[in-house]
Amino acid sequence: MFKRKKKALSVALAATLAVSLTACTTPSSTGTSSTDKATATTAATGTSAPSGKIDTSEFQTISYVMLGDKPKNGQFEKVMEKVNALLKQKVNAKLEIKWVEWADWQTKYNLLLASGEPVDLITVATDWLDTWQNAQKGAFQPLDKLLPVYAPLTWKEVPPENWAETKYKNQIMLIPEDHYTQWVNHGFLYRGDWAKEFGITAPITDWKTLETYFQGVKDKKPGVVPWDTNGTAGGNIAGYINSYTDAIELPISTGLFSLIYGKSYDEKYKAYSPFLDNTFVDFAKLMKSWGDKGFWREDVLNYKGDNRSELEAGKTSVDQHHTQTFLGERIKMDKLQPGSELQFFPFSATRNNLVSMSITHGGTSLGAKSKHPERALMVYELIRQDPEVYRLMNYGLEGVQYVIKDGKRFRPDGYDVQRDEFYSNFWGGRIDKNEIPDGNDWSGKGALYASYDKIKKPFPYGRFVFDKGPVSNELTAVTQVVGQMGPAILYGKAGDPVKAVDDFRAKLKTAGFDKLMAEVQKQLDAFKVAVESSK
Template sequence: MWRKKKNVLSVALAGALAASLTACSTPSSSNNDTNGATSKPAATTAATAAATGAATGGKIDTSEFQTISYVMLGDKPKNGQFEKVMEKVNALLKQKANAKLEIKWVEWADWQTKYNLLLASGEPVDLITVATDWLDTWQNAQKGAFMPLDKLLPTYAPLTWTEVPPTDWAETKYKNQIMLIPEDHYTQWVNHGFLYRGDWAKEFGITTPIKDWETLGKYFQGVKDKKPGVMPWDPNGTSGDIAGGYINSHTDAIELPVSTGMFGIIYGKSYDEKYTAYSPIFDDTFVNFAKQMKEWGDKGFWREDVLNYKGDNRAELEAGKSAVDQHHTQTFLGERVKMDKLQPGSDLQFYPFSSTRNNLVSLSITHGGTSVGAKSKHPERALMVYDLIRQDPEIYHLMNYGLEGVQYVVKDGKRYRPEGYDVQRDDFYSDFWGGRIDKNEIPDGNEYAGKADMYAAYDKIKKPYPYGRFVFDKAPVTNELTAVTQVVGQMGPAILYGKAGDPVKAVNDFRAKLKAAGYDKLQAEVQKQLDAFKTMVESSK
């Protein structure tokens, strides 16, 4: 999945920093050609206007100091570096917006449940990390979790408002109101697959890149036979990505933005039949998947108590105690560099699930984004703070990279680790995934040399994401969707990791429970709304 945006931003800024500041912005011109190279906007000359400027020419009163919360997905850092960086961030926010930022962490253990409960609680949070394809954004919007931003953005986040083109804002709307700010100006691939050791693959006689599950199984068996003390794969039993990965490798189905919890069960049949609702759960695809997972589980490719395991598989890969990690391209690019240091000669490689059939679909621009909580007490200041984080290079670099000289140094325009850097002592992250932009990025001087070739290969086969403006209205099937999601959560994990007994019987029982929960009514409603979406798309051409 791929995201590229081209944009040229011209902003005239006037005024001086005080309790209020006026900025005048001219609209951007934008070309959303995802096949072209990213063209970065001109640098902002007065980043403070992003927080305190008013595109309308009016004045903004920032005399009252306000604390702004920001919901982030991730485990709170524990080495003290985060606090040191935030002290600097907040000094700048105090100066530029008379505000302070507090991160509200939703940690990875049971993250989906915790995140949705937080949003449903009515707690007055300000900024919220969102994503329409993995964080149930539309479902939460339907529950009233977010504040409409149409009237606020031009005044309180003027640089972001002009930077995001109308076609992108259209993909952020629910009932014709803007519900989130998209991370639409950041280049990334987040198509999933397996990270594996190239040195071990060669040792096991696998001399070409892994491109199918059968060869992956041979790799796992090689680890089992020849690497005592190493777990072929040590997954967290709550992860459902493996189901979507198998479907991606064995069909051309495209998962629809209709969340059913642990893994999706309703897809568009293919890119050519994108408006036809289809479920691979009800054909041989899922039966074959369940059989393979039972076989792999029986062979000991993961631990016996996988369903209760909460460990860190990536850390085990880095320590040489696991042979793979399941995640996406961006993770691979970072881990490749890290593994070259931690496991010299490991030659980390990546098997994208889409490489089996070359059926790569681009990424929604709302894969990452930021919303404002419906009960936020300070939505205006929250947007000012967001505009600063996204647009002010100094604050952006702090939020994304940490302190220069501690977490990184810049040489010849590229970012490197300082001499003596210790990952446990000095590591920093904020998990800011809701508004990164290419123009403020500092290129990584140690990035994987094969990155350009990977991106070029993806470019040759990608198809544009077809559901960016499809918002499923669950109101007619709320009960059915809830019941189906519960069945997925209750029965799915055991099937996914080969712990449900006979796989054919397990899948048939799963299907029966889905039907009893109202699956047929749910799929019929999805199809009805896809038909309406098709009409809308075709009429707008």
């Protein structure tokens, strides 16, 4: 029954594409040429095509930039063989994933986009992948004219108010992952069994209790590093700010961690930096204390290990990430560390100041130098909208990576993680209607989501695009200070914390931080006027 339904949906998609593309003329492309023209062909749907159909007679290879380490067990290649057979049949194209691996990913990603390399599809995010900054550098093609023709289902599916949040200089720069339910608010994943052993019976909702937990690990779990983090992770300061202020991070990248926030939800148009008041001093003191107590490795700033793998192996007691990661790790840990009862301390639990993520937390853009923009969007449309392609990209091969029972996904008998695991890290267009529910979802997921829904506030900066032009030099200099001085403060390796913070602030001032803040405030004032005038 399921396979018949899937086939019917795929046929329906092909028919919709045929109708949508019939009699359309090819829009002018922005900055590149393409061999796709509005002439007759049968390749797009496998059916006889009327006059005016897009020409897909020339086979094309489409690249897609993904974040993550390339899988090494051979399953990825097996799945992509199936994906590419379908893409060849439907749009006469092949998909190649271009991986940006996690080691030094921020630098590699931004350098790739700045290089002018002719990549096609690009995973983007306005809140963690510098999308607006890269748009300002001309990294992407506008999509306004292309989408209605080459991705018509997606074009109609995304409402106008959501497209509005994807625009830079009034042009669409990305396709949002706006139809996928997820929570990406961060916190600490920790072992519930160990917390109980240390006398912590209630959920952890503050950093003082977390310290008690870490001390319990240090005292009672020989050979276990309480938090086996490394100096390239800046999540602890962002989390502390979330827990002890009502500040909302602005989509302005300053490297390892963000320096600039909106004051609060009620004062969302007031630029604020918690690094200039006691928030950062208190944090620095706490991290110095934790480092001195041995809550992480002595060589934390040079350590490059995988914190999550260490958690799964029972060699550390926490991992810092978001809700979606927690839900997946809860299931993994139940198998890898039976009885661990993995729990989650959302940073917002301290003050119940949860802000929903931006709908552009995940998305896909089109490279400015793409040689095949039209075909690239046709491939994207199939990945997002065609159930068969979607499930291959997200779940792998039925019978190998998953089986379906009562409409839910389960691991096949004999599934081995190292041998059989597949992932493509497609985070730029998942969609609820094509999802197959995970039969192994943690039983507490619904209650957790419901608790979030009770307190959440909408993300207020979806349409705020910071123009760094007037302060480009200052922003670069400030980012360099963050990279050079930040890690040592974050992990208590900068000596006296008060002096370290004072030195950090002095360096920021020299770099032009005051001018940068003034420009942010100026643009927030203009943003406020625009928002209020649109009501």
